[in-house]
Amino acid sequence: MTFRAMMQRAGNSVIRRIAVLLVLVLAVAGCDRGTPLTLVRAVAAGAPALSPFFDEHRGLGHDQEIRAAAGRGSLQQGDTPGLYGGTRRTNVCDVDRLKAFLTDPAHHRKAQAWADALGITTDRIPGYLDRLTPVLLRHDTLVRNHDYKKGKAVPFDSLLQAGIAVLVDEQGLPAVKCSCGNPLRPFAGDTNRISVRFGKGSREWRGYERSSVVAVRPAPHRLRQLALVDVTDPARGLARPVGTTGAHDRSFDAGTPRTVPDLTGTTFAEASRVLTGRGLAVGYAGKSRPAADALVTAFDPPAGTRLRFGQYVTLSTSGGTSSDPGTSGTPTAPPPTSPSTPHSSPSSPSRTSKAPPPPSSPHSSAPPSSSPPSSSAPAKRSAPPPPPPPSAPVTTSAPPPSATAVTTGAPPPSSAPVTTSAPAASEPASSEPASSALT
Numbered sequence: 001m002t003f004r005a006m007m008q009r010a011g012n013s014v015i016r017r018i019a020v021l022l023v024l025v026l027a028v029a030g031c032d033r034g035t036p037l038t039l040v041r042a043v044a045a046g047a048p049a050l051s052p053f054f055d056e057h058r059g060l061g062h063d064q065e066i067r068a069a070a071g072r073g074s075l076q077q078g079d080t081p082g083l084y085g086g087t088r089r090t091n092v093c094d095v096d097r098l099k100a101f102l103t104d105p106a107h108h109r110k111a112q113a114w115a116d117a118l119g120i121t122t123d124r125i126p127g128y129l130d131r132l133t134p135v136l137l138r139h140d141t142l143v144r145n146h147d148y149k150k151g152k153a154v155p156f157d158s159l160l161q162a163g164i165a166v167l168v169d170e171q172g173l174p175a176v177k178c179s180c181g182n183p184l185r186p187f188a189g190d191t192n193r194i195s196v197r198f199g200k201g202s203r204e205w206r207g208y209e210r211s212s213v214v215a216v217r218p219a220p221h222r223l224r225q226l227a228l229v230d231v232t233d234p235a236r237g238l239a240r241p242v243g244t245t246g247a248h249d250r251s252f253d254a255g256t257p258r259t260v261p262d263l264t265g266t267t268f269a270e271a272s273r274v275l276t277g278r279g280l281a282v283g284y285a286g287k288s289r290p291a292a293d294a295l296v297t298a299f300d301p302p303a304g305t306r307l308r309f310g311q312y313v314t315l316s317t318s319g320g321t322s323s324d325p326g327t328s329g330t331p332t333a334p335p336p337t338s339p340s341t342p343h344s345s346p347s348s349p350s351r352t353s354k355a356p357p358p359p360s361s362p363h364s365s366a367p368p369s370s371s372p373p374s375s376s377a378p379a380k381r382s383a384p385p386p387p388p389p390p391s392a393p394v395t396t397s398a399p400p401p402s403a404t405a406v407t408t409g410a411p412p413p414s415s416a417p418v419t420t421s422a423p424a425a426s427e428p429a430s431s432e433p434a435s436s437a438l439t
Contacts, residue, residue, distance in 0.1 A: 038157055038189040040142065043177075044202040045163035051147035051154070053110055054101060054181030061093045061134075061165040061178020066231050068162035069138045071212045072283025072312040074191035076139070077272075078172015079219035081279045082254075082310020084135035086228035086238045090246040092165045093134035093178035099126055101181070109151050117146045117153035117183040118175065131243050132167035132175055136231055140208065142187035142194070142215040143174050157187060159196050159213065161205055163231075170242055171218035172226065187215040192287045217289075227279065229254060229310055237279075237309055254279075257306035260299070260313055268294045268317050275313050283314035294320025 043049075045063040048056050066085065076083055086092070102111040102125050115122045137160055145158035160166070165178035174184045191213065198204045223242055230236040230251075237254035240246060258278045263271040269292040272282045284290055294317035301313065 035190060035193050037193050037195040040157045040159050040194045040196045041145075042159045042196050042198045042202045042204070043145070043161065043164070044205050045161045047201040049147070049177070049180040049182055050200065051149050052180035052182060053114055053146075053148045053153075054098065056179050058097070059094065060097055060181060062089075062091065063165050063179060064092075064136055064163045064231060066136065066138070066163040067207050068140050068209065068212055070209075070312075071139055071214045072281070072314050073289065074214055074287070075217055075289040076214045077217050077219050077282075078168065079221075079223055079276060080172075080281050081227045081276060082229045082237075082281060083138065083172070083216070084168065084226060084228050085138045085231040086135055086240060086246060086249070087230060087232055088238075088246065088249070092136065093167055093176075093245070095129055095132065095134070095167070095245065098176070098181050099129045102129075110148060113148060113151060113153040114181070114183055117155070117185070129167075131170055133226055133240060133242050134165060134178060134245055135168055135226065135228060135240075137162050137164050137166060137174075138229065138231070139212060139214045141174065142189075142191060142213060144185035144187055145177070146183050146185075148182070153183065155185070157189060157194075159194075161202075161208075168226070170222040172223060173216055173218050186217065191215050227309075252309075254309035257308065260301055260303050260305045260307060262303040263296045263299050263313075263315065266296050268292055268296060268315060268320065271296050271299070271315055279309045280307055281310055281312045283312040285314060285316045290315070290317040291320030294318065 045065060054060050064087070069082075101107055102114060102122075108122070111122050111125060115125055118128070120128055140162050141160045141164075143158050143160055144155055145160075146153040146155050148154070160174075160177070166174045166184065167176040167178060169175045173186055176183055194213075196210075225239050225241045228238040228240055228249075230238055235253070235255040237252040238246075239250045239252060241248050258280055260280070261274055261278070263274065266274070268284075268290040275282050296315050297318050298316040299313055300316075301307070307313070
């Protein structure tokens with residue numbers, strides 16, 4: 001009798017545990033119903049678009065087969081060093097041909113749909129294209145893509161494979177898929193709640209890793225140049241002025257070690273500026289990007305570690321209440337600005353003949369925005385000043401070295417200034433190559 005009672009009590013205990021587990025499962029399922037998976041269509045490098053704006057057989061863009069770089073955090077700002085790649089070729093994306101196509105009266109209906117998708121008017125297309133920069137994706141990247149169907153731009157969420165050629169805007173956001181001319185906008189969903197659909201010419205590609213998928217958020221300022229990694233030679237960096245196609249790239253040594261500074265006690269935003277200024281990428285622990293004022297409690301690798309250009313430093317943070325400007329997923333229209341010069345017309349000279357902006361002309365006063373830049377065209381860029389003689393000291397405003405030679409002492413181009421409030425400012429200047437601010 002006693003044995004039977006013991007068995008009954010044991011059975012009741014098991015039943016209670018099962019009931020608790022069922023409640024937990026139901027609770028989790030209820031949460032999942034509140035945040036459903038976003039269906040994402042995969043697009044492989046070299047795969048033709050299903051409904052393109054532009055005839056892909058005419059060679060508007062050229063994808064390249066590369067292996068996706070490992071990421072540390074699913075949200076990356078557009079000024080992250082090494083986020084994008086490039087080559088010494090200048091024909092990755094034929095912007096002049098796209099401009100001629102969209103300004104041809106015979107294609108007005110497509111041009112109207114294209115402009116509507118990007119939140120601009122058709123008369124602003126030439127000036128907008130002149131401010132875009134061709135790059136190669138180094139990560140499998142989430143975007144809001146668009147097909148052209150029945151006279152309209154039809155949006156859909158898409159995962160673009162690393163190696164796809166895109167045009168990015170002045171804040172580092174993918175704006176156009178080069179091969180088909182389809183407009184792109186930021187992915188606005190939860191990057192941790194996606195379901196990727198492969199098929200229709202885009203089978204799951206070799207090296208695909210769900211954990212390395214990223215979405216790009218706008219840099220907090222307009223960039224003067226992008227710090228790229230040469231995908232054919234990862235030890236070489238390419239400083240590409242915004243609005244140029246590669247003819248004015250300046251090479252720098254991406255293999256020169258950079259020292260990880262002490263970041264303990266700084267805010268996430270401050271630490272990000274310091275790391276970006278040193279040519280290092282910002283990673284973060286957890287599934288969501290920390291708030292701008294969250295305090296850094298730890299980081300990996302530790303201070304003093306030497307890393308190559310574009311390698312990640314993963315930050316652990318606590319607290320924080322203000323929203324990070326790089327986490328906004330829904331673009332907003334920028335305020336109008338007064339034009340300083342008329343924007344380019346379809347008959348303007350080829351982009352490859354443009355000279356890069358002088359390194360000393362800052363754009364830090366430009367307001368941040370995650371949408372296409374306003375209709376006003378940027379001021380005409382003058383030719384760059386001649387490089388300093390070999391004996392000239394390197395300063396924080398010095399441009400990256402010439403594209404004709406790569407030297408081990410070349411500073412990495414930075415897309416954000418290193419602020420004096422960051423702890424790294426007290427480090428002796430001789431211990432780290434200086435970086436040129438691109439704001």
